[in-house]
Amino acid sequence: MTFSQRHLLGIEHLAPAEITAILDLADDYAALNRRADKHGDALRGLTQINMFFENSTRTQASFELAGKRLGADVMNMSMQTSSVKKGETLIDTAMTLNAMHPDLLVVRHPSSGAVDLLAQKVNCAVLNAGDGRHEHPTQALLDALTIRRAKGRLHRLNVAICGDIAHSRVARSNILLLNRMESRIRLIGPPTLMPAGVADLGCEVYGDMAEGLKDVDVVMMLRLQKERMDGGFIPSEREYYHRYGLDAEKLALAKPDAIVMHPGPMNRGVEIDGTLADDINRSVIQDQVEMGVAVRMAAMDLLARNLRDRRAA
Amino acid sequence: MTLLFTNARLIDPEAGTDETGHLLVQDGVIAALATGGGAAAFLAAQGLKPEAVTIEDARGHCLAPGIVDIGVKVCEPGERHKESYRSAGLAAAAGGVTTMVTRPDTEPAIDTPEVLEFVRRRANEAAPVRVLPMAALTKGRAGREMTEIGFLMDAGAVAFTDCDHVVTDTKVLSRALTYARSLGALVIAHPQDPGLSAGAAATSGKFASLRGLPAVSPMAERMGLDRDIALIEMTGAKYHADQITTRRALPALARAKRNGLDITAGISIHHLTLNEFDVADYRTFFKVKPPLRAEEDRQGMIEAVAEGLIDVICSMHTPQDEESKRRPFEEAASGAVALETLLPAALRLYHAGHLTLPQLFRAMALNPAKRLGLPTGRLSVGAPADLVLFDADVPFVLDRAQLHSKSRNTPFDGARMQGRVLATLVAGKPVYRRP
Numbered sequence: 060m061t062f063s064q065r066h067l068l069g070i071e072h073l074a075p076a077e078i079t080a081i082l083d084l085a086d087d088y089a090a091l092n093r094r095a096d097k098h099g100d101a102l103r104g105l106t107q108i109n110m111f112f113e114n115s116t117r118t119q120a121s122f123e124l125a126g127k128r129l130g131a132d133v134m135n136m137s138m139q140t141s142s143v144k145k146g147e148t149l150i151d152t153a154m155t156l157n158a159m160h161p162d163l164l165v166v167r168h169p170s171s172g173a174v175d176l177l178a179q180k181v182n183c184a185v186l187n188a189g190d191g192r193h194e195h196p197t198q199a200l201l202d203a204l205t206i207r208r209a210k211g212r213l214h215r216l217n218v219a220i221c222g223d224i225a226h227s228r229v230a231r232s233n234i235l236l237l238n239r240m241e242s243r244i245r246l247i248g249p250p251t252l253m254p255a256g257v258a259d260l261g262c263e264v265y266g267d268m269a270e271g272l273k274d275v276d277v278v279m280m281l282r283l284q285k286e287r288m289d290g291g292f293i294p295s296e297r298e299y300y301h302r303y304g305l306d307a308e309k310l311a312l313a314k315p316d317a318i319v320m321h322p323g324p325m326n327r328g329v330e331i332d333g334t335l336a337d338d339i340n341r342s343v344i345q346d347q348v349e350m351g352v353a354v355r356m357a358a359m360d361l362l363a364r365n366l367r368d369r370r371a372a
Numbered sequence: 373m374t375l376l377f378t379n380a381r382l383i384d385p386e387a388g389t390d391e392t393g394h395l396l397v398q399d400g401v402i403a404a405l406a407t408g409g410g411a412a413a414f415l416a417a418q419g420l421k422p423e424a425v426t427i428e429d430a431r432g433h434c435l436a437p438g439i440v441d442i443g444v445k446v447c448e449p450g451e452r453h454k455e456s457y458r459s460a461g462l463a464a465a466a467g468g469v470t471t472m473v474t475r476p477d478t479e480p481a482i483d484t485p486e487v488l489e490f491v492r493r494r495a496n497e498a499a500p501v502r503v504l505p506m507a508a509l510t511k512g513r514a515g516r517e518m519t520e521i522g523f524l525m526d527a528g529a530v531a532f533t534d535c536d537h538v539v540t541d542t543k544v545l546s547r548a549l550t551y552a553r554s555l556g557a558l559v560i561a562h563p564q565d566p567g568l569s570a571g572a573a574a575t576s577g578k579f580a581s582l583r584g585l586p587a588v589s590p591m592a593e594r595m596g597l598d599r600d601i602a603l604i605e606m607t608g609a610k611y612h613a614d615q616i617t618t619r620r621a622l623p624a625l626a627r628a629k630r631n632g633l634d635i636t637a638g639i640s641i642h643h644l645t646l647n648e649f650d651v652a653d654y655r656t657f658f659k660v661k662p663p664l665r666a667e668e669d670r671q672g673m674i675e676a677v678a679e680g681l682i683d684v685i686c687s688m689h690t691p692q693d694e695e696s697k698r699r700p701f702e703e704a705a706s707g708a709v710a711l712e713t714l715l716p717a718a719l720r721l722y723h724a725g726h727l728t729l730p731q732l733f734r735a736m737a738l739n740p741a742k743r744l745g746l747p748t749g750r751l752s753v754g755a756p757a758d759l760v761l762f763d764a765d766v767p768f769v770l771d772r773a774q775l776h777s778k779s780r781n782t783p784f785d786g787a788r789m790q791g792r793v794l795a796t797l798v799a800g801k802p803v804y805r806r807p
Contacts, residue, residue: 071582148698148699149699149700150698150699168700170700170701170703171583171584171585171700171701171702172583172584172585172653172654172702173700175653175654176654176698176699176700190584191584191702192584192586193583193584193585194584228584231581231582231584254576254580254581255576255577255578255580255581255587256576256577256578256579257578259578260578260581
C-alpha cells in the first residue's frame with residue numbers, strides 16, 4: 060500500500076507516490092461519476108462529518124457528494140451558527156464530536172494550523188478542507204488531476220500561478236505539490252500580494268504578467284478576495300485587472316495549447332475575462348469542479364482503508 | 373549568621389573573572405572574598421575561627437550574583453490563577469532570580485500609587501525574593517495621558533513602561549519622556565512599529581509563508597527603535613529597550629550609544645536560544661512577542677550580548693493558562709514562562725562556547741542592577757549577599773509539571789538542558805535549596 064497517511068492535513072506530508080496513488084484512484088472515480096449508476100460502497104457504514112468554520116458552498120457540496128456516492132452517512136455542521144458563537148473552544152468542539160464516533164472529519168477553519176490542532180485530539184481520519192492561508196490539499200490534488208488529464212503528465216510543465224499568492228492556501232498547496240512532482244512554478248502577482256521568502260520555496264517570481272506567462276503550459280488564476288481591497292494591497296480593481304487580469308491578449312503569450320484554471324468562485328472582470336473563462340478550448344474550470352468530487356472520493360476511500368486497517372490491528 | 377562558601381567557582385561579572393575561591397557572608401552582605409589559597413587561611417585572615425562560621429563546601433560549583441530579571445509578569449491584580457506573587461517568587465528562587473522587576477501589564481494596569489501599594493504589599497507578604505515593581509507610563513497603558521510618575525516613584529516604582537503597548541502618539545511620548553527625565557525616571561519601551569506588526573504571529577520569511585501565518589517584517593523593530601532614539605535625543609530621557617531581537621536594529625543602537633544617549637537594551641532568553649523554525653507545526657508555547665526570529669538574527673544577538681551592545685538578558689516571564697494556549701496559533705496568547713528556565717537556557721550559550729559565565733552574569737545580574745541603580749548584581753565586598761549557587765554541567769530533561777509557576781507554558785518542555793540551581797540566597801538567607 061503506497062498511501063500510508065492517517066489524515067490528509069496538507070500536501071507537505073505526502074510523498075510523490077502517495078500523490079500518484081490518490082490521482083490514480085481518482086481517475087477511476089471520475090469514470091464512475093460519469094456513469095448512470097454512480098454508487099460505490101467504499102465508505103458504507105462510515106460516518107462523515109463536514110465541519111465548516113468558514114463559509115463554503117462549493118467545497119462543502121463536493122465533499123458531501125463524494126461521501127454520499129461512496130455510501131457514507133454524511134452530516135454537515137455549519138460552525139458559524141453553532142456553539143462556537145457561544146464561546147466553545149475548537150478543542151472542546153473536537154472532543155464533543157469525537158465522542159459521537161465519526162470516521163471521517165472534513166474541516167475548514169479560518170486560522171492556519173487549526174486543522175492540525177484538531178487532528179491531534181480525535182481518533183478518526185481528518186481531511187483539511189482549507190485552513191487559513193496554510194493549505195487546501197484536496198484543491199491542489201484536483202488541480203493536479205485536471206492538469207494530468209489535460210497534459211498527460213505532471214512533471215516538466217511550466218505552471219504559472221497568478222494573483223493573490225500571499226493570502227492563498229490554494230497557492231501554497233499547489234506550490235508544494237507541483238514542486239514534488241517536478242514541475243516548474245512561476246508566481247505572478249503584485250509585490251504586495253507576494254509572500255516573503257517565496258523564492259526559497261523553489262519558485263520563480265514575476266511582477267510582470269507578460270513576462271511570466273511566456274511559454275507556460277498551465278495558467279492557474281487565483282481569486283482576488285474583495286476584503287483585500289480594504290487592506291490597501293492594490294490601488295483598485297480596474298488597475299488590478301489591467302495588470303494582472305487574464306484576457307486573450309495576455310494568454311496569447313503562453314503556449315498555444317496552454318490551459319486556464321481557476322479554483323472558483325470567479326470574479327469575472329477582476330482576475331479573469333468572462334469570455335475566456337467560458338472558452339471550452341482553453342478553460343478547464345468545469346473539469347476542475349468535476350475532478351474535485353473524484354479526488355475527494357479517492358482521498359476519503361484511501362483514508363478509510365487505513366482507518367479500517369488500524370482498527371483491525 | 374556568618375556563612376562561608378569554600379571551593380566555589382566565583383563568577384564575578386564586574387572583574388570578568390571565573391576562578392575558584394572562598395566567599396564570606398556576614399549580616400546579609402558579602403564580607404570578604406578571595407581566590408586560591410586554603411579556607412583556613414582565608415578565615416584566619418578575616419580574624420574568624422572555623423567554629424564561628426557555617427561552612428558550605430561548594431565542591432567546585434559556581435557561585436554567582438543572583439539574577440536581576442527586568443520584565444517579569446506576575447498576574448496580580450486580575451489573573452491570580454495564572455501566577456501569584458507566591459508562585460512567581462518560588463519559581464524565581466528556584467531559578468536563581470533574586471530580584472524580580474515586575475511588569476505593570478496586569479488587569480487593571482498598575483498605573484496609580486494605590487494599585488502599586490497593593491502590589492508591593494502582596495509581594496512583600498508572599499514572595500521569598502526581592503520584588504521591585506514597575507508602573508505604567510501612561511494611564512491604562514492606553515498611550516494618551518501620562519501616569520503620576522512622581523507619586524508612583526515615591527510609592528516605589530523603579531521604572532515606567534507600557535510593556536508591549538507602543539505609545540503611538542509621539543507628542544504624548546515626548547512629554548512623558550521629558551517629564552520622566554526631570555525626575556530621573558527610567559522609561560522602558562517596546563520598540564516596534566505597531567502598524568506593521570498589527571496582527572502578526574510570526575516573523576516574515578520563508579517559514580511564515582509556508583505556514584500561512586500573518587507576519588511582521590523585522591524592519592518594524594528598527595523603525596520603532598529609530599523613532600524612540602530620535603525622541604531620546606530630543607528629550608534626554610533615560611531609556612531602556614525591552615527587547616532588541618533583530619540584526620537590523622543593532623547599527624542604530626550602536627550609534628545612539630556612541631552619541632552618548634542614555635540608552636540600554638535587553639533581550640529575552642528565548643530570542644537567544646530559539647528561532648522561528650522551533651514553532652514547527654504551530655506549537656503555541658513558542659509564540660512570544662516579538663515573534664521568534666531567523667537563525668541569523670539569533671546569532672547576531674548573541675554576538676551583540678558578547679560585545680555588550682545588548683546590555684541585559686531577561687526572562688520576559690509571561691504566564692498563560694492552558695486555555696489561552698490551546699488554540700489555533702494566530703488566536704493563541706503570546707508569551708512563555710521562564711523564571712526557572714532562564715539560567716539553564718542561558719547556560720546553553722555557555723556550553724556552546726558563545727558566552728563566558730562572567731559575560732552571562734554581566735547581562736543577567738550586573739547590568740540590570742546598574743541600570744536600576746541597585747547595589748546587587750556583583751560579587752564585591754559590601755554588596756548584598758544575593759547569590760546563586762549552581763552546577764553548570766549537570767544534564768537533565770525539563771519536565772514542565774515540575775515548575776513552580778502556576779502556568780507552565782514553557783517552550784522547553786521535554787528539552788535536554790544542562791545546569792541547575794543548587795541554592796539561592798537573598799541578603800545572605802537561603803530562599804531555595806535543591807532537594
